[in-house]
Amino acid sequence: MSKVYLSYNNITSPLGFDSETVVKNIHHQKSGLRLINDKNILPVPFYSAIIPSKDVSNDFERLNISGDFTRLEKMMISSLSKVIKASNKPLTDRTGLIISTTKGNIDVLDKNSTFSKERANLSTLGKVIKNTLGFKNETIVVSNACVSGILSVAIAKRYINQGIYDDVFIVSGDMVTKFILTGFNSFQALSDTLCKPYDKDRTGVNIGEAIASVLVTNDKNELPNEAVVILGEGASNDANHISGPSRTGEGLCRSIESACKEAKVTSSDIDYISAHGTATLFNDETEAIAFNKLDMGDIPLNSLKGYFGHTLGASGLVETIIGMHSLYNNTLYASLGFDKHGTSKPLNIITKTTTKPLDIFIKTASGFGGCNTAAIFKKIK
Structure with missing residues (x-):
């Protein structure tokens, strides 16, 4: 089997809209977690890392893509388009697309949403991303709880080793929503303080949101400096x-x-x-x-x-x-x-x-x- 590489990449998060900026902020130990006090979501304050909607809209507008998109779709399309552009890879019948998410467009089920409830179907999310960015093959949606993002890398590698694709683009993402927060809160896993992994005084998880995109490829040429096997x-x-x-x-x-x-x-x-x-x-x-x-x-x-x-x-x-x-x-x-x-x-x-x-x-x-x-x-x- 030929080597398979993790190549061009993008992170969209409260710490930045590209991987380099995010890593720089992590280097300086800057956190995107903030105290949120919104009784429409939870009756008590909670810590979370949420990408400002204004920044999401501004980042998406640079693409000049017409249509009506959900907040998650905008973030996924923006992030993935940056990786496609950086890689300079044509989208052919040898190119795969994987979306990894746990809940997708769960927010459209809210009674105040203007979107069709069908938009909450993960298959619909896959079609929107595929058609908007011009992929030839059907989208593979990986929704296996919180391993989805790294499992997608494993699946992409296997597709390439099996000779089905030469390149696979992955975009992963979830949002902070009332549904998710109340779910974690219901079994007392949500912390009311900043999370402390592995610490004696840890009290639970903070929920955040981010989008990540990457190219998985068997092409060893023109890889970015940070590429890995x-x-x-x-x-x-x-x-x-x-x-x-x-x-x-x-x-x-x-x-x-x-x-x-x-x-x-x-x-x-x-x-x-x-x-x-x-x-x-x-x-x-x-x-x-x-x-x-x-x-x-x-x-x-x-x-x-x-x-x-x-x-x-x-x-x-x-x-x-x-x-x-x-x-x-x-x-x-x-x-x-x-x-x-x-x-x-x-x-x-x-x-x-x-x-x-x-x-x-x-x-x-x-x-x-x-x-x-x-x-x-x-x-x-």
Whole structure:
């Protein structure tokens, strides 16, 4: 099999509308999380990272595309169009399109929405993105809870290795909506303070929003500086609970083992872990157990939820793109919000942004329904 690369990329978030700006803000430990007091969404104040609607509209207007689009569609089209333009790739019958999201246009179900309720169908979202940007093939929609973003990378790699596509564009995204916030709040996972992944005093998750886009390709020519090779990936479902992860970390362990086997690496080859780190009691504990089972407890680790909150279907791809830039910049970025160890097994949390030679990182994610995914990436020398 030929090498498959993660190539041109874009992040749209409260920290910026391009990957470089976002990474620069993370380097300076700037967070997009803010206290929101809107009783129309929740009866109590909450912390979240929300992209200003005015900025969304301004970014979309530069495209000069006519039509009536939802807020999510505007952000996805804008982000993905930047990656298509940067890559200079023609959209042919050898080009795939993947959308990863957990809820899509869920906001159109609001009684005040002016959009047809059909717009909430994920297949409809796929058609809008495909037709607006001119893709030839039908859209693949990946909606597998919070592993969707990184699972899409694994799926794109497999399509390319199977000879179905040469290039696959991925766009991932979810929004902060009343439906999502009340859902997390209903099972007491939503924190009323800034999230603190892996910290002893963590009280839960902050929900944020972001869009991430990337090109996955087998073309080794004209790659951007931060491009990486996808060495291996794996996915496993522990089937433990509709919302709770396995207490033994079994599904995550199997995902990591599968990724390492394909990549032909061991824990000693991995320079750092870009973990899921939602700041919920069970998720962080499960990850600590899984990493230690695999002799990965000493590997430098961060969670980026303190910068964006949990961006759901976008989180895995957003954090992977930051990992790409981390390798290129030879920089470990601090895990914002961490102060005191709060898991039963030790973890090597990155507490200070540090310059260090880097070559390989692993991205992990876990989600509702017991889904787990891991992928391993290597710098191109």
